Amino acid sequence: MTDNPYPLDKADLLQAYRTMRTIREFEERLHIDFAKGDIPGFVHLYAGEEACATGIMMHLNDNDRIASTHRGHGHCIAKGVDVHEMMAEIYGRSTGACRGKGGSMHIADLSKGMMGANGILGAGAPLICGAALAAKFRGDGGVGITFVGDGASNQGTFLESMNLAAVWNLPVVFVVENNGYAESTAMEWAVSCDSYIDRATGFGLPGVTVDGTDFFAVHEAAGEIIRRAREGGGPALLECNMVRFYGHFEGDAQTYRAKGEVESLRANRDCIKLLAQRLTETGIVAPAELETIDREVNALIEDAVRCAKAAPLPVAADLLKDVYVAY
Amino acid sequence: MAPVIGIIANPVSARDIRRVVANAANLQIADRANIVLRVLAALRACGVTDVLMMPEHGGIGRHVARGLSRAAAHGEAPYPAIHPLPMPVTGTVADTHRAADSMRRAGVAAIVVLGGDGTHRAVVAHCGAVPMAGISTGTNNAFPEHREPTITGLATGLAVTGRVPEHIAFAANKRIDVSLDGRVAEIALVDVALVTERYVGARALWKPDSFRELFVTFADPEVIGMSAIAGLLEPVTREESGGLMVRLGAPASGTAASGVTVLRAPIAPGLMASVGVADWRRMPAGVPFVPEVKAGSIALDGEREIAFSAQDRVSLTLRDDAFRTVNVGGCMQYAAQYRLLTGAPAPVTAEL
Numbered sequence: 001m002t003d004n005p006y007p008l009d010k011a012d013l014l015q016a017y018r019t020m021r022t023i024r025e026f027e028e029r030l031h032i033d034f035a036k037g038d039i040p041g042f043v044h045l046y047a048g049e050e051a052c053a054t055g056i057m058m059h060l061n062d063n064d065r066i067a068s069t070h071r072g073h074g075h076c077i078a079k080g081v082d083v084h085e086m087m088a089e090i091y092g093r094s095t096g097a098c099r100g101k102g103g104s105m106h107i108a109d110l111s112k113g114m115m116g117a118n119g120i121l122g123a124g125a126p127l128i129c130g131a132a133l134a135a136k137f138r139g140d141g142g143v144g145i146t147f148v149g150d151g152a153s154n155q156g157t158f159l160e161s162m163n164l165a166a167v168w169n170l171p172v173v174f175v176v177e178n179n180g181y182a183e184s185t186a187m188e189w190a191v192s193c194d195s196y197i198d199r200a201t202g203f204g205l206p207g208v209t210v211d212g213t214d215f216f217a218v219h220e221a222a223g224e225i226i227r228r229a230r231e232g233g234g235p236a237l238l239e240c241n242m243v244r245f246y247g248h249f250e251g252d253a254q255t256y257r258a259k260g261e262v263e264s265l266r267a268n269r270d271c272i273k274l275l276a277q278r279l280t281e282t283g284i285v286a287p288a289e290l291e292t293i294d295r296e297v298n299a300l301i302e303d304a305v306r307c308a309k310a311a312p313l314p315v316a317a318d319l320l321k322d323v324y325v326a327y
Numbered sequence: 328m329a330p331v332i333g334i335i336a337n338p339v340s341a342r343d344i345r346r347v348v349a350n351a352a353n354l355q356i357a358d359r360a361n362i363v364l365r366v367l368a369a370l371r372a373c374g375v376t377d378v379l380m381m382p383e384h385g386g387i388g389r390h391v392a393r394g395l396s397r398a399a400a401h402g403e404a405p406y407p408a409i410h411p412l413p414m415p416v417t418g419t420v421a422d423t424h425r426a427a428d429s430m431r432r433a434g435v436a437a438i439v440v441l442g443g444d445g446t447h448r449a450v451v452a453h454c455g456a457v458p459m460a461g462i463s464t465g466t467n468n469a470f471p472e473h474r475e476p477t478i479t480g481l482a483t484g485l486a487v488t489g490r491v492p493e494h495i496a497f498a499a500n501k502r503i504d505v506s507l508d509g510r511v512a513e514i515a516l517v518d519v520a521l522v523t524e525r526y527v528g529a530r531a532l533w534k535p536d537s538f539r540e541l542f543v544t545f546a547d548p549e550v551i552g553m554s555a556i557a558g559l560l561e562p563v564t565r566e567e568s569g570g571l572m573v574r575l576g577a578p579a580s581g582t583a584a585s586g587v588t589v590l591r592a593p594i595a596p597g598l599m600a601s602v603g604v605a606d607w608r609r610m611p612a613g614v615p616f617v618p619e620v621k622a623g624s625i626a627l628d629g630e631r632e633i634a635f636s637a638q639d640r641v642s643l644t645l646r647d648d649a650f651r652t653v654n655v656g657g658c659m660q661y662a663a664q665y666r667l668l669t670g671a672p673a674p675v676t677a678e679l
Contacts, residue, residue, distance in 0.1 A: 005525025005622065005634075188384035188416075195385070197342050198355045207353065209342035210529060220528040221344050228347055236347060241418075282525060282636070 004284055007220065008058075013279055016058060016215060018293050020050035020272050022083065023074040025301045027246075030073075030090065033305065034250040040092045041103040046074030048213075048245035051271035052177055053078035055218030056145060056238075059226045065113045065131035067124030067146040069177075070105045072117030075147060081109045087304035093311035099322055100314045110325070122148055122155030125174065129161050132170040143171040143229045151182020153196055162203040165235035172235040173225050174200070177212065179244040184256040200237035212240030213271040216278075243269050329376045330437075330487040332407075333430035333457075335423055335450055336363055337442035338385025340465045343630070344529040349598035351466045359441055359464055360390030366439055366462070366480035367391075367406040372668075373484025375407050379435060381426035382411045384418060420449050427453035436487035437653060439480065444470045444552070444628035448516050451502065451650045458486070458497050460653040466531075467552035467595065467629050469517045474655060481668075482658035490667050495657045501544035501570065501612070502649040505625060506642045507635065513627055518543045518553040519643055520626040521618045530630040535600045539620045541573040542610055542643050551593040552629045559592055560607050570610040570645050574619070576603040612647040 006013060027047040034043055046053070049071075057078035060066070068075040076086055081097060089096030090104045097107050108116035115131060118124050128146035135142030148158050153176050165172040176196045180186060197207030208225065210217040218240055225236045243265045247254045254262075279285040336359055345351040367378065382388060388411065398405055412429050416422055423442075427450045430438055437458045440450050443465010450459055460483040461471030486496035505513040520532060521540040532538070532553060545565045546557035557563070557571045576587040587603040594600045610616065618641055625633040625641065635641055662668055 003622075005523065007524075007528075192386060192389075195339060195342055195356075197346075197353055201353045201355055206346040207342070208344050208346055208529075209339065210344075214527070216526045216528040217530070221347075224344055224347050224529075239342075278526065278634075 005282060006216065006284065010284060012058070013284060014289065014293065016054050016219075017272070017275060017279065017285075017290060018297065019054045019057075019078050020215070020275065021293060021297045022300065023047075023050045023053065023077045024272055025297050026073060026077060026083065026087070026304075029301050029305060031246060031250060038309075039090055041105075043090065043104045043250050044071040044248065045246040045250065046071050048243045048265065048270070049177060049179060050074055051215040051218050051275070052175070052212045052240040052242055055215050056175060056222040056226075058219060059223050060113070060143070060145070062111065062113050063140060063142045065115050065128060065135070065142065065144045067115045067128040067131070067144070068117045069124060069147050069149060069152065070117065070119050070121070071149065071177075072105070072107060076107050076109070076114055076117065079109075079114045080112045081107065081114050083300060084304045084307055085109070087301075088308040088311050091308040091311070092313060093308055094314045094318065095307070095311040099318060101318070101322070121152035122157040124148070125158045125161035126164070128172055129164050129168075129170055132165070132172045133168060135171060136168075141230050143173065143226055145173045145175060145226075147175045147177055149182065150176060150178040150180065150187045150191065150196075151185065153199070154182075154190060159199065159203075162200060162205060162235070162237070166203045166205055169232070169234045171229040171232075173222075173229055174205070174235065174237045176237065176239045178239055178241050181244065181248065181256070183248040184252070184254075186256070196237060196239045205235050205237050207237040207239065209239040209241065212242030213269045213274060215271060215275045242271075329374055331377045331379060331433070331435050332370055332375055332483065332487065333379045333381075333426070333433075333435040333438040334363060334366065335381045335426050335430075335438060335440050335442070335446070336383070336387045337423060337446040337464070338383050338387050339418065340442040340446050343466060343531050345466050345531050345533065345595045345598075348531070348533045349595035351596040354464045356386045357390055360387045360394070362441055362462060362464065362476045363387060363391050364394045364406070365477045366483075367409075369477050369480025370484045371405055371407050373481065373490075374488050375484050378407045378409050379430055379433060380409050380411050381422060382414060382416050383422065384416050420445070423449040424453050431455045431457050437483050439483055440471070442471075443468055444517055445630055447471055448514060448628055451516060452514055454650070456651065458651040458653055460655065467550070469547075469550040469552045469554045470628065472655065478659060479653070479655050481662070482655040483653050485658050485662055485667055486653050491658045491661045495661050496654060497651045498566075498654040498657070499648040500565065500650050500652055502646050503542055503544055503570070504644045504646060505627065505633070506615070506644070507633070508640050513625070513632060515627040516544065517628050518557070520553045520629075521620040521623055522626055522631065523620070523623045524631065525623055525634050525636070527624060527631045527634060530632075531595070532626050532629055532631065533595055533598060533600070535594070535602045536577050537623075538575040538602060539623065540618050541575060542570065542616065542645070543573075544570045544645060546571045551596060553594060553626070555594065556590060556592045556602055556604070557607065559590060560604065563609075568647050569612045571607055572610045572616060573607040574605040576605045610645050612645045615642040615644045617642050
């Protein structure tokens with residue numbers, strides 16, 4: 001028996017790895033299938049950023065709400081949205097999470113507290129303030145998490161929402177997923193401060209920066225911030241410095257990135273490799289256990305793609321269905 | 328030629344979890360830039376005409392440039408010329424390492440550092456014999472003294488221009504070398520703590536149940552952080568040889584029978600923690616200490632940095648006279664005694 005030095009038991013550690021691997025495999029498969037022309041619309045891949053969504057979402061339950069971004073697949077999977085329904089949605093099929101009418105940037109599942117990916121930058125922030133206000137009125141201990149990229153953090157909605165959350169003392173966590181690029185613009189060209197913490201401070205919110213490629217760093221910091229929000233401590237901001245393995249969107253030629261940058265990131269800052277290394281070197285988990293998860297995840301994604309391709313497209317009569325939703 | 332000064336202003340210090348688990352401050356970028364301008368004005372008043380500065384993408388340089396432009400528009404010259412070091416910016420501690428190294432090789436007379444304990448440690452690792460003048464903009468700030476930066480700038484200017492005798496102008500400091508498998512892997516300026524968590528995670532230390540051993544270069548009851556634990560047990564000054572080692576245990580076992588006493592110590596800003604103390608003794612300089620903890624992580628100056636297991640051979644050695652700092656208090660007292668700031672300022676010559 002090996003002493004576990006980590007703050008999670010073995011089952012949770014394996015679940016974290018499974019979630020991160022599921023996100024990665026989901027995205028890697030979309031990367032391939034999009035290039036073939038199988039997928040309508042745009043996709044923005046979360047590969048490389050898995051530790052952030054996973055480390056945060058492990059502290060949440062279905063009662064907690066999240067508002068996601070255009071790069072939302074990882075948030076959906078980590079929040080428990082069904083992978084088959086997600087894949088079908090991205091393929092535009094009627095079995096999708098939104099009946100195939102939303103696509104990649106509008107996946108939602110209110111039963112899981114997932115209020116939606118969002119094609120409008122910064123639009124999730126005001127939504128989550130509403131959800132958090134409802135949780136506060138209900139007194140159910142629910143929290144709201146909204147994600148923005150480093151680019152969307154310049155949007156007025158995001159800044160106004162921090163003000164609103166501070167004024168109303170809402171149980172909201174603003175998560176800035178800083179992958180260094182707003183589409184193709186590096187942050188030093190577009191952001192007037194080094195750290196989004198400065199912006200939070202301006203509204204009276206505490207802010208914390210962590211290495212977003214370190215699952216344990218995200219998990220530990222997010223746990224404290226979310227607990228604080230649940231206990232009535234108010235809103236806060238968490239900045240996760242992370243890396244993006246693909247372009248802003250699929251098809252992005254990425255001419256703005258240095259030669260060899262992505263290869264270096266994949267070799268040295270792959271959050272899944274780092275987690276696997278830590279779990280196996282401490283003897284908590286055997287490599288074979290991770291390989292088993294890898295095989296199961298591969299089979300899951302393969303089956304999700306197979307089902308999506310076999311599912312029917314929406315028909316014209318579905319056009320005006322599900323336009324409004326009550327929740 | 329007037330002596331050249333280096334400035335390393337870390338834009339990313341004071342951003343960790345202690346903003347949430349404690350009530351640590353966050354010094355905003357504009358404030359950090361204002362500190363740099365205050366230091367620059369003081370340096371110029373002492374005759375320093377050129378400053379090498381670490382480049383960063385955090386906005387400090389931009390704010391400073393505005394201050395310089397405004398002064399130039401008024402036809403004033405209250406600041407030295409700033410020369411950014413030609414180096415890539417990674418936004419990590421590697422920038423501080425590279426900048427300190429470049430400044431040392433460029434022959435600067437001193438390096439003014441804006442940061443917390445971690446930033447100062449990063450500079451010391453690469454600055455060699457170049458003296459450092461520390462300004463606290465971090466979280467615990469156990470190493471850099473709390474002081475108005477204008478005064479730190481003045482003292483640095485007086486020290487490097489030779490107007491204060493060297494034996495007064497500069498002070499020797501201790502450090503602890505952390506060796507893994509016989510090789511010095513890291514250093515600490517204030518404290519090395521051994522904790523049971525075997526992951527770095529959010530880095531800061533705020534869970535006393537995991538504390539096991541503590542080694543400090545000085546033990547000051549007037550500082551916060553891990554060093555405060557030692558400081559409240561047996562003060563050890565920065566000037567005297569050697570430090571202190573403390574064996575810690577879970578505070579829950581703090582009964583008379585367990586031999587563990589409970590100490591309430593400020594381990595972070597506003598965070599009073601109950602810490603179990605088994606015993607403590609002096610840590611002589613130059614003697615390697617092997618921690619009793621066989622697996623966990625090593626926290627340097629308050630932050631977990633290295634996870635280690637039973638396979639790793641860890642030893643800690645305190646070094647006296649390991650690096651130099653500007654003795655701000657001594658310089659200013661000397662300046663007052665000998666009226667160094669009377670008369671018109673003029674550029675001076677000093678040996679680099």
